[in-house]
Amino acid sequence: MEEIFWPAIAAAATVFILGATSPGPSLAVVLRNTFDGGRKQGVACAVGHGLGFGIYAFAAVFGLIFILETSEQLYNILQIIGGILLVWFGYEIWKKPAISEDEKHDSHEGNQRKGFAEGFLIAFFNPKIGIFLLSVLSQILQPDFTSATKIAIAVLGMTIDGVWYTIVVLFLTQGPILGVLKRNSKIIDRITALVLWGFAALLAYELIL
Numbered sequence: 001m002e003e004i005f006w007p008a009i010a011a012a013a014t015v016f017i018l019g020a021t022s023p024g025p026s027l028a029v030v031l032r033n034t035f036d037g038g039r040k041q042g043v044a045c046a047v048g049h050g051l052g053f054g055i056y057a058f059a060a061v062f063g064l065i066f067i068l069e070t071s072e073q074l075y076n077i078l079q080i081i082g083g084i085l086l087v088w089f090g091y092e093i094w095k096k097p098a099i100s101e102d103e104k105h106d107s108h109e110g111n112q113r114k115g116f117a118e119g120f121l122i123a124f125f126n127p128k129i130g131i132f133l134l135s136v137l138s139q140i141l142q143p144d145f146t147s148a149t150k151i152a153i154a155v156l157g158m159t160i161d162g163v164w165y166t167i168v169v170l171f172l173t174q175g176p177i178l179g180v181l182k183r184n185s186k187i188i189d190r191i192t193a194l195v196l197w198g199f200a201a202l203l204a205y206e207l208i209l
Contacts, residue, residue, distance in 0.1 A: 050162020
């Protein structure tokens with residue numbers, strides 16, 4: 001059995017936790033799916049985001065992310081797609097009618113698929129995640145690290161990301177919290193849409209410069 005370098009695992013875990021808990025468009029999408037479809041859709045969104053994050057984590061630890069570094073065109077294409085998704089999600093949220101406190105959220109497969117897809121897309125079409133991981137993990141990974149260590153780091157990143165957003169969803173759906181959020185759903189929708197559009201505008205500004 002290959003040796004695992006535990007100090008590197010601990011260092012990577014710290015980075016992943018700090019990255020996952022930083023507010024951003026991903027959090028906004030997870031929150032919206034939770035308000036819109038309840039716990040199951042929110043968790044599905046969290047799992048989808050974790051998978052999208054995990055793809056970048058595996059790519060980073062095995063050096064495949066160099067494609068993004070060497071191909072500015074590919075990086076820009078992913079950024080443009082990500083920006084379009086932010087604008088679209090914001091539009092869908094803005095036009096959605098207010099959720100009544102008594103509204104029942106079903107748990108049919110379609111809602112969960114929608115949540116999973118949005119969570120995955122918002123992560124996968126955000127190449128900054130890959131660049132962030134590459135820049136940080138380059139300070140942690142060493143040439144003599146075993147494959148087991150690299151795989152462990154990548155799986156850890158995917159797990160921490162998915163678990164963090166799942167914890168957020170579970171917290172929001174406990175007790176009276178979700179009811180309070182529902183009563184103010186229209187205000188939250190407007191704020192969420194503006195946040196997503198703000199991130200899209202920043203992305204467009206970066207692309208133009």
